[in-house]
Amino acid sequence: MIAKTPQTPYYAVIFTSYRTEGENGYAEMANRMLELAAQQEGYLGCESARDEIGITVSYWKDLESIKAWKENVEHVIAQKAGRDILYKSFKTRIAKVERDYEFFK
Amino acid sequence: MIAKTPQTPYYAVIFTSYRTEGENGYAEMANRMLELAAQQEGYLGCESARDEIGITVSYWKDLESIKAWKENVEHVIAQKAGRDILYKSFKTRIAKVERDYEFFK
Numbered sequence: 001m002i003a004k005t006p007q008t009p010y011y012a013v014i015f016t017s018y019r020t021e022g023e024n025g026y027a028e029m030a031n032r033m034l035e036l037a038a039q040q041e042g043y044l045g046c047e048s049a050r051d052e053i054g055i056t057v058s059y060w061k062d063l064e065s066i067k068a069w070k071e072n073v074e075h076v077i078a079q080k081a082g083r084d085i086l087y088k089s090f091k092t093r094i095a096k097v098e099r100d101y102e103f104f105k
Numbered sequence: 106m107i108a109k110t111p112q113t114p115y116y117a118v119i120f121t122s123y124r125t126e127g128e129n130g131y132a133e134m135a136n137r138m139l140e141l142a143a144q145q146e147g148y149l150g151c152e153s154a155r156d157e158i159g160i161t162v163s164y165w166k167d168l169e170s171i172k173a174w175k176e177n178v179e180h181v182i183a184q185k186a187g188r189d190i191l192y193k194s195f196k197t198r199i200a201k202v203e204r205d206y207e208f209f210k
Contacts (some may be wrong), residue, residue: 001158001194002121002122002123002158002190002194002195003121005198011200012117012119012198012200014117014119014162014202016144016162017107017174018107018150020210029120030166031182032199033122041159046155047121047160048158048159048160049147049154049155049157049158049159050154050156051106051153051154051155051156052154053107053152053154054154054155055152055153055154055162056119057119057160057162065150077173082208083208087184088206088209088210089107089207089209089210090107090207090208091107091108091205091206091207091208092205092206093117093202093204093205094152094202094203094204095116095117095200095201095202096200096201096203097119097198097199097200098199098200098201099198099199100196100197100198100199101196102194102196102197103187103188103192103194103195103196103199104194105192105193105194
């Protein structure tokens with residue numbers, strides 16, 4: 001679903017990744033992180049798609065809420081699993097959404 | 106491929122979409138737009154994935170280069186095809202990337 005974000009400005013965390021071979025508990029971890037993120041203060045929504053490359057964009061109220069999510073204890077453990085087991089490579093970009101527009105048929 | 110973007114700050118255009126049913130010349134149009142975008146002044150790279158939802162993030166030097174790309178004549182025609190034929194819905198977000206970090210095994 002296209003995230004129903006509020007009026008700009010707000011923040012986006014663009015997470016682009018390549019997974020390692022095999023399942024390695026990936027789906028369970030990914031679902032748990034989505035569930036946990038959605039409970040955080042300042043969380044505004046998330047969009048995710050994967051072909052070979054995966055792109056997950058989560059939306060946040062401000063930099064403080066992104067920082068708090070990054071430091072969430074369960075998320076810190078997941079980040080370690082990400083580096084050790086789940087991902088071959090990734091890039092995280094923190095961006096301030098200045099303008100947006102949409103189209104619905 | 107994870108886009109090899111320069112040091113921050115730079116800009117991201119996050120394009121999230123749902124396609125209509127059928128091919129409708131989508132692949133040809135999408136490939137041509139990637140090719141054309143890559144020739145624009147200020148283009149820095151692109152990442153794209155689709156499950157049910159599609160996410161394409163293109164990276165740009167500044168707002169001027171995004172504006173010029175939006176107004177590119179061939180791109181304007183493609184945008185019209187997007188609204189008329191190719192997409193059920195989409196959202197475009199223009200965001201300033203303030204910080205990034207990466208991980209490679």
